[in-house]
Amino acid sequence: MKFVSSLIVSCAAVLLASSSLNAEEVNKVCPISGKPVNPVITTVYEGQTYAFAEDACRAKWVAARESSLYHKLGGKAAIDAAVESFYKKVLADDRIKDFFSDINMTAQRRKQKAFLSAAFGGPTPWTGKDMRKAHENLPGLNETHFNAVAENLQKTLEELKVPKDLIDQVMTIAASTKDDVLNRKPKAK
Template identity: 30%
Template sequence: MKFMLSCAAAVAALVLTPQALAQAAPVAAASADASLYHDLGGQAGLTRLVDRFWDDLKADARMAPFFVNVNPTPFKQRLAEQLCEVSGGPCTYGGADMKTAHSGIDVTRADFNALVEVLQRSMDAQGIAFRVQNRLLARLAPMHRDVVNVR
């Protein structure tokens, strides 16, 4: 349960606020190893995942309100770049740190849990192996402490 909450928080850091994606800080990959990037399908795989994830977010009643006024093109581009970097791919992603990007936005653990459920459904639909999903979520997890601001 603790791992799931951490994973949820990390993923929410990426997605709950579109403004955060426009200004998110670079996130160093857990290692220089690009095997996760390759296991996710490289840039093409990440693009497919982000496209599916966007559709799933918009279809989820819990997540859709966060994205009502979001332009999907830059949102998806930035998210793909950030996931690329986090997974050890060749991308560089820069901008505001997660704490700054999420200041003034109420982000709860329930929001994180819902977001992780949506991301996991998206990854399942893309045929991404469970162990690969866990590796990605583990790399995203450290961001949660800078995002959750409603305890």
């Protein structure tokens, strides 16, 4: 009996220690229902713990991650590597490099990784500027520049040997930002 109770105390201590270790990192609001989380309903994705209000929320979230373009591309490591390589091309491209001459490229790479990750169905929503706001102060920005950026993105993915069907999905998502990036009215359908 003494053994059992000391075992319970040790287990409780371990649980308390691990929950306090993760406390700052774990979300308080369920990403599916928007309700407060139940701290025992969790999953770990790419080393980060996510908490949910209900088992059903967790199941929905996990299924969305597994079927996402983000996951198929190889997750965080693959997208980070692609963005690094993409901006090397952009900064070497005479058609567009001047747009970035006064830009903090460390911040820009970080933002682009976060934006694309969210757009491809990654675990963290985009909290930066919307694409219209982000590009509204770039004088002279036009379709030729947009197409040059898209071309660099496509070349990057081809060099990384990403399968063609996934590249097509990425390029469709990139194209969906065009009217906003160029500050144009969306074309009537």
